[in-house]
Structures are given as structure tokens and as C-alpha cells.
Amino acid sequence: MTAPKTLYDKIWDAHVVEESDDGTCLLYIDRHLVHEVTSPQAFEGLRMADRKVRAPEKTIAVPDHNVPTDPTRLSGIKDEQSRIQVEALRQNAKDFGIEIYDVDDIRQGIVHIIGPEQGWTQPGMTIVCGDSHTATHGAFGALAHGIGTSEVEHVLATQTLIQKKSKNMLVKVEGELAPGVTAKDITLSVIGKTGTAGGTGYVIEYAGSAIRSLSMEGRMTVCNMAIEGGARAGLIAPDEKTFDYVKGRPHAPKGAQWEAAMAYWQTLKTDEGAHFDKVVELDASEIAPVVTWGTSPEDVLPITATVPNPEDFSGGKVEAARRSLDYMGLTPGQKLSDVEIDTVFIGSCTNGRIEDLREVARVMEGRKVKDGVRAMIVPGSGLVRLQAEEEGIAQKLIDAGFDWRLAGCSMCLGMNPDQLAPGERCASTSNRNFEGRQGYKGRTHLVSPAMAAAAAVTGRLTDVRELL
Amino acid sequence: MEKFEKLSGVAAPMPLVNIDTDMIIPKQFLKTIKRSGLGVNLFQEMRYDQDGNEIPDFVLNKPAYRNAEILVAGENFGCGSSREHAPWAIQDFGIRCVIAPSFADIFFNNCFKNGILPIALPQEQVDILMKEAEKGENARIEVDLENQKITIPDGTAFSFDVDPFRKHCLLNGLDDIGLTMEKSNAIDAYESKLGAQMPWM
Numbered sequence: 001m002t003a004p005k006t007l008y009d010k011i012w013d014a015h016v017v018e019e020s021d022d023g024t025c026l027l028y029i030d031r032h033l034v035h036e037v038t039s040p041q042a043f044e045g046l047r048m049a050d051r052k053v054r055a056p057e058k059t060i061a062v063p064d065h066n067v068p069t070d071p072t073r074l075s076g077i078k079d080e081q082s083r084i085q086v087e088a089l090r091q092n093a094k095d096f097g098i099e100i101y102d103v104d105d106i107r108q109g110i111v112h113i114i115g116p117e118q119g120w121t122q123p124g125m126t127i128v129c130g131d132s133h134t135a136t137h138g139a140f141g142a143l144a145h146g147i148g149t150s151e152v153e154h155v156l157a158t159q160t161l162i163q164k165k166s167k168n169m170l171v172k173v174e175g176e177l178a179p180g181v182t183a184k185d186i187t188l189s190v191i192g193k194t195g196t197a198g199g200t201g202y203v204i205e206y207a208g209s210a211i212r213s214l215s216m217e218g219r220m221t222v223c224n225m226a227i228e229g230g231a232r233a234g235l236i237a238p239d240e241k242t243f244d245y246v247k248g249r250p251h252a253p254k255g256a257q258w259e260a261a262m263a264y265w266q267t268l269k270t271d272e273g274a275h276f277d278k279v280v281e282l283d284a285s286e287i288a289p290v291v292t293w294g295t296s297p298e299d300v301l302p303i304t305a306t307v308p309n310p311e312d313f314s315g316g317k318v319e320a321a322r323r324s325l326d327y328m329g330l331t332p333g334q335k336l337s338d339v340e341i342d343t344v345f346i347g348s349c350t351n352g353r354i355e356d357l358r359e360v361a362r363v364m365e366g367r368k369v370k371d372g373v374r375a376m377i378v379p380g381s382g383l384v385r386l387q388a389e390e391e392g393i394a395q396k397l398i399d400a401g402f403d404w405r406l407a408g409c410s411m412c413l414g415m416n417p418d419q420l421a422p423g424e425r426c427a428s429t430s431n432r433n434f435e436g437r438q439g440y441k442g443r444t445h446l447v448s449p450a451m452a453a454a455a456a457v458t459g460r461l462t463d464v465r466e467l468l
Numbered sequence: 469m470e471k472f473e474k475l476s477g478v479a480a481p482m483p484l485v486n487i488d489t490d491m492i493i494p495k496q497f498l499k500t501i502k503r504s505g506l507g508v509n510l511f512q513e514m515r516y517d518q519d520g521n522e523i524p525d526f527v528l529n530k531p532a533y534r535n536a537e538i539l540v541a542g543e544n545f546g547c548g549s550s551r552e553h554a555p556w557a558i559q560d561f562g563i564r565c566v567i568a569p570s571f572a573d574i575f576f577n578n579c580f581k582n583g584i585l586p587i588a589l590p591q592e593q594v595d596i597l598m599k600e601a602e603k604g605e606n607a608r609i610e611v612d613l614e615n616q617k618i619t620i621p622d623g624t625a626f627s628f629d630v631d632p633f634r635k636h637c638l639l640n641g642l643d644d645i646g647l648t649m650e651k652s653n654a655i656d657a658y659e660s661k662l663g664a665q666m667p668w669m
Contacts, residue, residue, distance in 0.1 A: 017658045018651060024633045026651060028658050030669050038551065040501035049645070054655075066499065081499035088501055125669065132550040132574060146550035146574050149503075150581035150644070158648045160655060164631070196486060197544040197570055230547065232573050253668035261668050296486050296547075315591075316485035316542040323484070415495045422518075434490040434548060436513050 004271035006168045007237050008203045011143040011268070015126050017160055027163045030125035032155050033111045034061040034098065036089040037415065038130030042153035043092040054159040056097040060120060063089050064110045065415045067103055069378050069405035074104055082416065096156075109381025109407040112136040112349035116220065117381055119249025123238040123265040128155055133349045133431065135226040138235035139219035140242055141268045143203070145233040166232045167277040169202035173210040175284035180465040182359065183218030184351060184429070184448035186210065186282070187225040188290045192300030194280055199231030202278060205270060206236050210284035216245040217355035224350045225431055228297040237269040291336055291461050292433045292446040294324035299433070303451070303463045307334045327435055328443050329423070336461050339445070343426040344375040344456040345438070346449055347405075348412040351429035352380025354387050356449040361393045363453035363467055369401030370459040376403040376418070378410040402456070414439045427455035470583040471641035475564055476610040477537030480527045481601035485542035489575065492546070492554040506553055507560030528561070532604035538611065540594065540601045541568040545586075546575025555582045565611050567618070569594050580634045581644065585613060587628045596624065613639060 005013070017026040032055075039061075046053070053059060066082035067073055077083040086103065093100035101108045107118065112133055115121040121137045127144035128134060130152040137144035151161060171190055191198075204226050211222065219236050226234025243262060246252045253261045288302035299321075301308070309332035310321035325332065330339065346352075346360055357379065369375040377397055379385035385407055388394045398404050411418040412430035420426055420442025429452050430437075433444040445461060454462040497509045515526045522529045528536065539558070545568040546554060555578045558566065565585045579586040589597070600607045600620045610619040613635060619625040630638075637644065648655075662669055 018654045020633065022632050024631070026648065026654070028655070028662070037498050041503050041552075044501070045645075051645075051649075079499075085499055085501060122668070130550055130552075132548065134550075148550055148552035148555075148574060148578035148581060150552060150578065154645050154648065157645050158652075158655060159659075160648060162633075162644055162648065196547055197572070200544070200570060200573060227574075230544070230572060257668045260666070264666065296488075298486075316483065319483070320485045320542075413495050415498060432488075432490070432548060434488045436494050437490050440494075440513065440518065 004274040006270045006274045006276065007141060007205055007235060007268060008143065008168055009274070011124055011126065012165055014124065023164055025163055025165065026160045027126060029128055029155050029159055029161060030058060031115070031120055031127040032059040033115055033127070033129035033134070034059060034152065035065055035111050035129070035131060036063045036085040037065045038149050039092065039152055040085060040088045041149050042156055043096065045153045046156055051157045053096040053098065053156045058159065059098045059156070061089055061093040061098050061100040062108060062111050062114060063103055065409045065413065067408040068417050069408045069410045071406065073406065106382040106386065109384065110349045110352060110409055112224070113352055113380035113384065116140065116245070117249070117383055119246060119252035122246055122252065122261070123242060124268050128161065132227045133224050135234050136220050136224040136349055138223035138226065138233050139216060140246070141235055141238035141265070143233055143235065146227065166203045167201055168275065169199060169204045169231065169278040169280070170276040171204050171206050171280045172208040173206065173282045173284050174208040175210055177210060177284050177287065180289055180450060180468050181287050182448045182450060183214050183221040185287050185290050186284070187222045188292070188297070188300045188446060189282060189287050190280065191225060191229045191297050192290065193282065194229050196228060196296055196298045197230045199226065199229040202231050204229070204231045204234040206234060211236060212239065215355055216241055217353040220353065221350055225297065228431060238265050289448065289451050289464050291451065293328065293330060293336060294321060295327055295433055295435050296320070296324070297431065297433060297446060299324060301336060303336055303461060305336055307332050307336065309333070337463060339461045340459055341425045341427045341445070341455050341461065342373060343420060343424055344373060344452050345411045345426055345428040345430065346376065346452050347378030347380065347410050348430040349380065350431045351449050352378060352384065354384050356429065357384070357388045357393055359449045360453040361396055363450050363464060364397060364400045364457070367400060367457045369456045373456055373459050375401060375456045376405055376411070378405040379407050381407045411438050413437060427452045427461060469581070469641045469643055472564060472583055472585050472613055472638040474610070474612045474614070475537060476608050478533060478535060478605050479538035479540050479597065479601040479607065479609045480533040480536035481598050482527060482539060482541040483598055486544045486547055487541055488548035489546060489551050489554045490548055493551065493557040498551055498553050503556050504560060506557035507562065510557040510561045535562060537562055537564055538609050539563050539566045540597045541566060543569040545571050547572040550574045552578045552581070555579050555584050559584055567594060567597055580638060583638065583641070585611065585638060587618070589626060589628060593626050
């Protein structure tokens with residue numbers, strides 16, 4: 001009888017090609033997602049060494065970080081450097097035989113949104129991408145994580161990675177979420193509790209009734225930010241919701257292969273009694289809608305709280321908090337719900353899926369974006385955008401005063417024209433509130449889509465529960 | 469990849485926790501299709517004002533640290549994005565070793581691919597090195613990878629851990645891809661088995 005295994009153990013073991021005496025493993029990679037920013041140097045490396053892509057059929061490419069989200073992009077990207085990167089991706093995909101979802105393709109979108117949408121992402125797989133938010137795909141019970149460009153080149157050439165196994169961490173969220181509290185509040189609250197280094201060296205499995213009751217979209221939001229907690233990856237055991245989501249998608253298995261895949265996928269869960277090196281538990285009923293106040297995703301507080309005093313922290317965090325408050329233009333003791341914003345950004349691989357847009361539409365029902373607030377919605381893919389249009393959500397949001405954009409990473413990281421100006425303050429559904437992330441000297445408050453909608457209505461950080 | 473054996477150089481102190489990859493190299497410099505030339509933009513927004521003038525207070529702008537080869541920093545160094553532009557910028561500036569109480573996972577991996585040695589030490593030891601680094605260019609720190617030892621001018625020495633495989637690659641300047649390609653038989657065998665058992669993968 002073998003020892004009980006975690007879900008992570010099972011996926012890991014199934015992918016070891018070779019293990020050295022010191023525990024270094026050659027790990028097989030099932031899917032490789034490539035975007036324009038972190039891949040050009042990798043393809044260049046292949047060319048210089050006269051190497052091929054080992055498994056182009058397991059590799060997809062999509063431009064997302066750099067692309068403008070207005071229709072002008074269809075007639076060519078104006079920013080020269082961005083255009084060169086996107087053209088390089090196009091050429092590399094062509095030269096190396098990789099499928100690309102190009103700028104003018106309705107299926108184009110943020111790499112972590114289109115992977116699941118097209119059925120590339122499936123339970124039990126190892127999935128990598130030169131992007132830290134690859135953790136998103138863990139929602140399907142896949143081992144998915146970000147890699148650097150040298151590793152992108154390594155995977156392109158060998159379809160493997162040299163890895164050492166991480167430790168197992170369990171984040172258990174039991175109970176029921178209160179109205180107005182969402183997957184984003186769960187994932188931010190976990191980081192608020194563990195800190196941005198709390199998961200370093202671990203792969204997190206999210207479990208518990210509150211996680212199980214989330215939709216696939218919500219689960220992707222939770223896993224997406226595992227990296228913000230420092231973990232290599234986050235994953236959730238697949239269940240009927242997962243299988244229903246995958247079934248029928250363009251690259252999902254079909255017929256007899258579907259049956260065989262299902263038989264395997266149903267074994268993908270942590271065995272009774274399996275060992276976790278670290279366990280964190282949260283009571284879902286105690287989670288409130290949260291916002292970030294600082295410049296680290298661990299700077300999380302309920303919207304009902306006040307801006308903290310740096311002196312109340314210890315160690316290096318005192319200076320970091322002081323620097324954050326100075327950057328954010330906030331004063332200790334100030335009520336978070338008094339903080340005025342001028343921009344609302346709804347989108348990103350964290351919250352750019354259809355359910356997120358429906359949530360925004362629910363809050364906006366019969367309401368308008370406050371005068372003077374710039375509010376933008378950037379669907380995560382062309383297909384999400386289309387679906388929202390077909391459901392009538394898009395028109396409602398446009399009528400409410402939102403700017404309805406084309407798909408891309410947009411203001412999540414401001415590598416494209418969507419940026420904050422110095423001093424502008426944004427309620428953002430994205431994943432990072434780092435200094436300068438959304439634009440030079442821009443100020444970011446991370447929130448859920450519902451909370452972002454509430455901020456759009458009032459022009460300040462707002463407890464969405466007041467609008468329910 | 470450039471070898472890393474022994475280094476004796478000026479260490480720049482950055483006693484800030486959670487130094488993230490957006491601070492190390494902001495997004496606007498990720499649009500390059502090259503690996504080189506990013507050193508001038510390392511820590512851009514802390515190092516220069518909006519007009520591109522140097523901010524004199526920033527450590528790497530101070531005369532003593534302009535040629536620093538070692539960085540001593542607070543915990544969780546390199547958190548955030550997977551951008552390898554962060555180690556590329558550090559390396560291009562001339563820094564070959566970063567010492568901190570802890571590192572973010574992806575950044576840590578990326579360093580080894582670029583001839584940079586990231587060393588995690590207990591907070592108390594980092595505090596001592598930080599004080600030493602604050603003395604400026606007189607305080608050279610010696611990092612000896614072969615013997616896994618850091619020495620400061622008064623003779624105080626700390627040993628550090630490093631993964632044996634990564635140490636071997638750094639000492640010899642080895643390229644991972646070449647090593648893995650030698651194992652293509654094992655990869656072929658894995659793929660045949662996968663194709664037979666789980667063809668949908």
C-alpha cells in the first residue's frame with residue numbers, strides 16, 4: 001500500500017521523466033502558453049542554436065500584454081516597440097509551427113483566459129507560461145506556474161523543465177460567503193493572512209466548502225493570485241463543475257478519449273490522510289469585501305477598516321508601510337471608505353471573465369458611473385466580450401457610462417496605452433498594486449468586480465453591501 | 469552563461485522588504501526583444517526622476533555604490549512577475565550576487581539561468597552584512613561559491629546553502645538546455661508512454 005498523496009504529489013509523480021539523486025527532476029510539460037513579451041529572446045536562442053520546438057502541437061501563442069484595447073489596433077499597433085514584439089510573436093509562431101490567436105481573431109484574449117476557454121487547459125496537466133499568473137489554470141486541477149524566459153526556451157526545446165518539488169500547503173476555506181463577498185475577497189484575504197511570502201516554497205491546494213461552491217470562474221480568480229501569496233502554484237481538485245466546463249470545448253478530448261480522460265480525472269484528488277507541510281484555515285462567513293491600502297498585495301483590509309499606522313507593524317514592514325502610505329497618498333486612521341478614486345478598471349486574468357462582468361452588471365442595475373470617473377471594462381477575451389454583448393450586459397454597462405474595450409491585459413500592467421497618469425487613483429480588479437504597476441506614480445486599490453462597480457457609482461472606495 | 473566562481477566587490481545596501489520585479493525593471497522596458505542593455509534602467513523609478521535625472525539619494529547613484537557587484541536586500545526579494553528582465557537588468561548593471569533573507573520563487577530560479585548567485589541567509593546575518601554594506605566602498609564583501617562562504621573585511625564569515633546542481637552549473641557556466649537535450653531518449657520514452665496511455669494529453 002502506497003502512502004496517501006496530495007493532488008500535487010499525484011500530478012508531479014505522473015510527470016517525472018527522470019529524477020537525480022539530489023531530487024532534481026526533469027518534469028514533462030503538457031501545455032506551453034506563449035505571449036509576446038517574455039518569448040522573443042527564447043525563440044532567438046532557439047534560432048542561434050539551430051533548435052526546433054519539440055512539441056508545437058502542445059504550444060499556443062497569443063499577443064495580450066502589449067495590444068491596445070481600442071479598435072485602432074486592427075490597423076496596426078502605433079507604438080513601435082509593441083508592434084515589433086507582436087510581429088516577432090507572429091513570425092515566431094509561423095516559423096516554428098505554433099498556433100497563434102492573433103490580434104484580429106475573435107478568440108484572442110489574455111493568455112490565461114483563452115487557455116481554459118479553448119479547452120487547452122485540462123485536469124492533471126502540467127501547464128507553463130512565461131507569466132506568473134499561469135497559476136490561474138490550477139483551478140482545473142492542473143499544475144500550472146510561471147517561468148522565466150530561459151525556461152520558456154528550455155520548454156520550447158525539450159518540452160520539459162528542470163525542477164525540484166515544492167512542499168504541500170493546504171488553504172481550507174469552510175462555510176458560506178456573505179452576500180457581496182466573492183472569490184476575489186477570498187484570495188485577497190488569504191494573502192492578507194499569510195503575507196506575500198507565506199506560500200514561498202509551496203504549492204497551495206485550495207479546499208473546503210467555500211471553494212467547492214465557487215464557479216470555475218471564481219476558482220480561477222482564487223488560483224490566479226496564488227503567486228501573490230508567493231506560492232509556485234495554486235490548485236483545486238477537479239469535480240463535476242470542472243468537467244462540465246471543459247466538455248465540448250474545441251481542444252477538449254472527445255468520444256472514447258473523453259471517457260478515458262474522465263476516468264483519470266476522477267482520481268485527481270488528495271487522498272485521505274495525505275500530509276500537508278502547512279495548513280491555513282479561513283472561515284468564509286468572516287470574510288468581508290476587502291480592499292488593498294498599500295503597494296503590496298498583502299496590504300489587505302476590510303472596506304470597513306481605516307488606513308493602518310506603519311508603527312503598528314514590525315521589522316522591515318514598518319519602513320515598507322511608511323513608503324506605501326507616502327506613495328498612495330493616504331494618512332493613518334483615514335477611513336478606507338472615504339478614499340476617493342478617479343478611475344475604475346475592470347478586467348485582467350484575475351477578473352476578466354463573463355461571471356465578473358455579470359457581477360458588475362448586477363451592481364450597476366439602475367445606476368450610473370459617477371460623473372468625472374473614468375470607468376473601463378476590458379473583457380478577458382474576444383469571446384467573453386461577444387458573450388456579454390449577446391447577454392445584453394455590454395449595452396447596459398455602456399449605457400451606465402463604462403468604456404467597453406477590446407480584449408487584452410490593458411491597465412493591469414500598463415504596457416499598452418491603458419495607463420494611470422501620475423497621482424491617479426484606481427479601484428482595480430487586477431492582481432498587483434505595486435508602485436508604478438498601472439502607470440508611473442499611479443495608485444492602485446485591488447478589489448473585486450462588485451466592489452469596483454460600487455466605487456464607479458460613488459467615486460470612492462465603497463462597501464458594495466450598501467448597494468445590494 | 470558566464471561562470472560564477474568567486475567574487476569580491478562592493479555591496480549596495482537596500483534594506484527594504486518585498487522589492488518587487490516592477491521596481492527592479494518597470495514594464496516599459498519589457499518591450500525589448502533583446503536580453504542586454506537593461507542595466508541603465510535597473511530600479512528606474514527609484515533611481516531617476518520623471519525627467520530622467522538621477523535621484524542622488526538612491527543607493528546606486530551614490531559614488532561608493534556605482535560599481536556595486538553585490539546587493540544586500542530585505543526579505544521576499546524579487547516578488548511579483550516572472551519577467552527575466554529583472555535578473556537581466558541586475559546582471560547588465562554588473563551585480564552578480566544578491567543576498568537577502570528570502571527570495572520569491574521565480575526570480576530565484578531566473579537568477580541561476582543568468583550567472584547570478586542569489587543567497588538566502590538568516591535575518592541576523594543579513595543585518596550584519598547590511599551594516600557592512602552601509603560602510604560604502606571600503607567594505608568589500610567576498611563571496612566564494614566553491615566553498616559556499618561569505619567573508620567580510622574583519623574576517624567574519626558565514627556559510628550559505630546552494631542547490632548542488634545549480635552550483636555545478638554556475639561554477640561551470642553550463643547551459644541547462646544542452647544538458648537536457650542529452651536526455652532526449654528519456655523524454656522520447658515518456659512521450660511514447662503518454663501517447664499510449666493518455667492520448668488526449
